[in-house]
Amino acid sequence: MTLLRAEGLTKRFVSRGPLGARAEFTAVDQVGFEVRLGETLAVVGESGSGKSTTARMIAKLMDPSGGTLEFEGEDVTHARGAALARFRANVQVVFQDPFSSLNPRHTVERILMAPLVYQGLAPKGSRREHAKELMERVGLNPDHSLRYPAQFSGGQAQRIGIARALAVNPKLVICDEAVSALDVSVQAQVIELLRRLQRESGFSYVFIAHDLAVVRQIAHRVAVMSKGRIVELGPAEQVFRDPQDEYTRTLLAAVPRIDPEWDRRRRERS
Numbered sequence: 001m002t003l004l005r006a007e008g009l010t011k012r013f014v015s016r017g018p019l020g021a022r023a024e025f026t027a028v029d030q031v032g033f034e035v036r037l038g039e040t041l042a043v044v045g046e047s048g049s050g051k052s053t054t055a056r057m058i059a060k061l062m063d064p065s066g067g068t069l070e071f072e073g074e075d076v077t078h079a080r081g082a083a084l085a086r087f088r089a090n091v092q093v094v095f096q097d098p099f100s101s102l103n104p105r106h107t108v109e110r111i112l113m114a115p116l117v118y119q120g121l122a123p124k125g126s127r128r129e130h131a132k133e134l135m136e137r138v139g140l141n142p143d144h145s146l147r148y149p150a151q152f153s154g155g156q157a158q159r160i161g162i163a164r165a166l167a168v169n170p171k172l173v174i175c176d177e178a179v180s181a182l183d184v185s186v187q188a189q190v191i192e193l194l195r196r197l198q199r200e201s202g203f204s205y206v207f208i209a210h211d212l213a214v215v216r217q218i219a220h221r222v223a224v225m226s227k228g229r230i231v232e233l234g235p236a237e238q239v240f241r242d243p244q245d246e247y248t249r250t251l252l253a254a255v256p257r258i259d260p261e262w263d264r265r266r267r268e269r270s
C-alpha cells in the first residue's frame, strides 16, 4: 500500500546578486517517488544534491515550487489547518542534530509530552506515564525523565528525538541525516533501534543520508539523487549489487566495505 507519493516535486530558490540581479536556482527538479507502508526508502546523494530540500518538502516544512504530494491518497500539497494537523500526526521528522532540535530548557518528560498535548492524544493524567514508556521503548532509563537534553550523550539525545517522533504514533518517520553526526558504534546502535521500532510498529521511514554504508544497513529501496534529480531508484540490493547509473557507481566506489562478520550477525538477529 502506498503511503506517500511525490510527483514532479520541484524547489527553486531565488537569490539576489551584488547588483540586485535576480538569480534562480533549481535545488530539486521534478522528483517523484512513492513510499510504501512498512518500508524504508533511503534517499542518498552527495552534499548539495537536494536531499534535505526534498525531505523538507515531503515533511511539509517547506512548500514546493511545483509538483504534488499525496498522503494516503489525499492531495496534501497545499494542506493547511486541520488537514495539515492530520498530516503532522502521521508524518514526523528526526533531524541530524538532536541538541539543536530539542529545547535545551525543557526536561525530556516535557519534550515528549508536548506532541501529545499538541495532538490532544493521551488523557492529561497519563501523559507523564506515556513519556516514560516512550523512553523505555527507545532504550533510555525512564528514571531520567526530569533531566535536560545537555545531560545526555549524542546517541542518547538522538534517542529522545526518535521518541518524540514516535509519541504521536506516526505512519511515516523522515530521518534527515539522523545518524550522521554520531560515532560509528553509536550509529550502529541507533540504526538497530530504528530497525527494531519498525519491526514492532510497522511504520515507514524515508531515510536521508549521504553515507551509503549506513543506508545499506537499513534501506529496502534506494533513490539516488544528483544535482536535484533522482538518477536511480530501485530495491536496495539491486542498486548496491548492480547500479545502472554512472553516478551511483561512483558513489558506491567511495564506500568502505562493511565488516562481513558484523553484517552476518546483524542478518541473523533480524
Ligand SMILES: Nc1ncnc2c1ncn2[C@@H]1O[C@H](COP(=O)(O)OP(=O)(O)OP(=O)(O)O)[C@@H](O)[C@H]1O
Residues within 6 Å of the ligand: 013, 014, 027, 045, 046, 047, 048, 049, 050, 051, 052, 053, 054, 210
Ligand atoms: N534556503 C535556501 N536558499 C537557497 N539555496 C538553498 C537553500 N536551501 C538549500 N539550498 C541549495 O540547494 C541545494 C540543495 O541543498 P540540500 O541541502 O537540499 O542538499 P543536500 O543533498 O541535503 O546536501 P547536504 O547533505 O549538504 O545538506 C544546495 O546547492 C543548497 O545550497
